Amino acid sequence: xxxxxxxxxxxxxxxxxxxxxxxxxxxxxxxxxxxxxxxxxxxxxxxxxxxxxxxxxxxxxxxxxxxxxxxxxxxxxxxxxxxxxxxxxxxxxxxxxxxxxxxxxxxxxxxxxxxxxxxxxxxxxxxxxxxxxxxxxxxxxxxxxxxxxxxxxxxxxxxxxxxxxxxxxxxxxxxxxxxxxxxxxxxxxxxxxxxxxxxxxxxxxxxxxxxxxxxxxxxxxxxxxxxxxxxxxxxxxxxxxxxxxxxxxxxxxxxxxxxxxxxxxxxxxxxxxxxxxxxxxxxxxxxxxxxxxxxxxxxxxxxxxxxxxxxxxxxxxxxxxxxxxxxxxxxxxxxxxxxxxxxxxxxxxxxxxxxxxxxxxxxxxxxxxxxxxxxxxxxxxxxxxxxxxxxxxxxxxxxxxxxxxxxxxxxxxxxxxxxx
Numbered sequence: 001x002x003x004x005x006x007x008x009x010x011x012x013x014x015x016x017x018x019x020x021x022x023x024x025x026x027x028x029x030x031x032x033x034x035x036x037x038x039x040x041x042x043x044x045x046x047x048x049x050x051x052x053x054x055x056x057x058x059x060x061x062x063x064x065x066x067x068x069x070x071x072x073x074x075x076x077x078x079x080x081x082x083x084x085x086x087x088x089x090x091x092x093x094x095x096x097x098x099x100x101x102x103x104x105x106x107x108x109x110x111x112x113x114x115x116x117x118x119x120x121x122x123x124x125x126x127x128x129x130x131x132x133x134x135x136x137x138x139x140x141x142x143x144x145x146x147x148x149x150x151x152x153x154x155x156x157x158x159x160x161x162x163x164x165x166x167x168x169x170x171x172x173x174x175x176x177x178x179x180x181x182x183x184x185x186x187x188x189x190x191x192x193x194x195x196x197x198x199x200x201x202x203x204x205x206x207x208x209x210x211x212x213x214x215x216x217x218x219x220x221x222x223x224x225x226x227x228x229x230x231x232x233x234x235x236x237x238x239x240x241x242x243x244x245x246x247x248x249x250x251x252x253x254x255x256x257x258x259x260x261x262x263x264x265x266x267x268x269x270x271x272x273x274x275x276x277x278x279x280x281x282x283x284x285x286x287x288x289x290x291x292x293x294x295x296x297x298x299x300x301x302x303x304x305x306x307x308x309x310x311x312x313x314x315x316x317x318x319x320x321x322x323x324x325x326x327x328x329x330x331x332x333x334x335x336x337x338x339x340x341x342x343x344x345x346x347x348x349x350x351x352x353x354x355x356x357x358x359x360x361x362x363x364x365x366x367x368x369x370x371x372x373x374x375x376x377x378x379x380x381x382x383x384x385x386x387x388x389x390x391x392x393x394x395x396x397x398x399x400x401x402x403x404x405x406x407x408x409x410x411x412x413x414x415x416x417x418x419x420x
Contacts, residue, residue: 026161037184047084088142225240286339
C-alpha cells in the first residue's frame with residue numbers, strides 16, 4: 001500500500017479481549033470530547049445572538065444592523081469578537097505543555113480530572129459574565145480544560161484499548177466531540193428564542209454539564225497500565241492489565257511495558273529526545289496532521305456545514321495517531337495539541353476576515369486543503385491497524401519514505417523501546 005506497512009505483516013499478538021470494564025472506562029474517558037465539542041458549537045451560536053452582542057460587542061451589533069448593499073459576509077468581521085472565540089485555543093496551547101508533564105508524572109486520570117474541574121470553573125464564569133473581562137477569563141479557564149483533556153484522553157484511550165480495537169475506541173473521543181457540537185446547536189436554537197435576552201447565559205453556563213460528567217467520571221476511572229508502570233507501580237499495573245484484558249496471560253505485554261518504562265527512565269528530557277533523528281517521522285506527523293487538519297477549516301466550517309461531514313472526514317485524525325513510544329508519548333501528544341491549537345487559533349482568528357473578502361470562495365480554499373491532506377495521508381501516514389501500541393517503531397522502518405530516518409547503516413530499524 002502507498003502509505004507503507006502491510007496489514008498482513010507479523011506483529012506481536014497480545015492475549016486478551018474487549019471487556020465490559022474497558023468499554024465503560026473508555027466511554028467515560030471519551031466524555032472529555034464533550035467539553036471541546038460543546039464549546040465549539042455553543043460559541044458559534046452565542047456570538048450571533050443579538051442580546052449577547054448588545055451586551056458585550058455593541059459595535060458588531062451596530063454593523064450587523066447596517067444596510068449592507070453588496071456583502072453580507074462582512075457583518076461579523078470583528079477582531080475583538082474572534083479573539084473572544086479563539087482565546088480558548090491559545091489557553092489550550094499553553095495548558096497542553098504543562099499537561100504533558102502532569103500526565104506523565106501523575107497519570108492520565110489526574111489530568112482528565114483537573115481538566116474537567118478547570119473547564120467547570122470557566123463555564124460558571126461565562127454563564128455569570130458581566131463584562132468582556134469575565135468572558136475572556138472564563139474562556140481561558142475553558143481553554144485550560146480543553147488543553148488537558150485533548151492531551152490526556154487520546155493517550156488514555158489508546159493505552160486501555162486492545163490493539164485490534166484501538167481505532168474504534170479512540171474514535172469515540174471524536175464521536176463525543178461531535179455529540180457535543182450537535183447538543184450545543186440544539187441548545188442555541190432554543191435559548192435564542194427565550195424572551196428577555198438572557199438565553200445566551202444558559203448556553204454558556206450549560207457547558208458545566210459536560211465538564212461535570214468528565215470530572216465526576218474521572219474520579220472513578222482506573223489509570224492505564226502504561227502509566228502505572230512508568231510511575232513504578234508494577235504490581236498494580238500487572239493487576240490492571242489482567243483486569244482490562246480479561247485474562248491472566250499478560251506476561252508478554254507486561255514485559256514490553258516494563259522494558260518501555262526502563263527506556264523512559266533513561267531519557268532526561270523527552271522534549272529534546274523528540275527532536276532526535278529516529279523520532280523525526282513521529283514529530284513530522286505531530287506537526288503536519290494537526291496543521292493540515294486545521295487548514296481544512298475543520299473547526300470553523302462546521303458552523304456552516306452538517307456536522308456529519310466533519311465526523312466522516314478528518315475531524316478525528318489528529319487523535320488517531322497512536323505512533324509514539326512510551327518514552328516520548330506524553331511529550332509528543334502535547335506537541336500534537338500545541339500544533340493543533342496553534343493553527344486552530346490562526347484559522348479562527350482570520351476566518352471572518354477571509355469570509356468577508358473571499359465570500360463563498362473561502363470554502364473552495366478549505367476544500368483544496370482537504371484534497372492536499374487526503375494525498376498526504378495516503379502516501380505518508382503508515383497503517384497502524386491491529387499493531388500493538390508498543391510495536392509502533394516497526395512501521396516507520398518499513399515505510400517507503402520514513403525508513404531513511406529510523407534505519408541504521410545496515411538497513412535495520414533503530415528500535416527505541418520493545419519492538420525486537
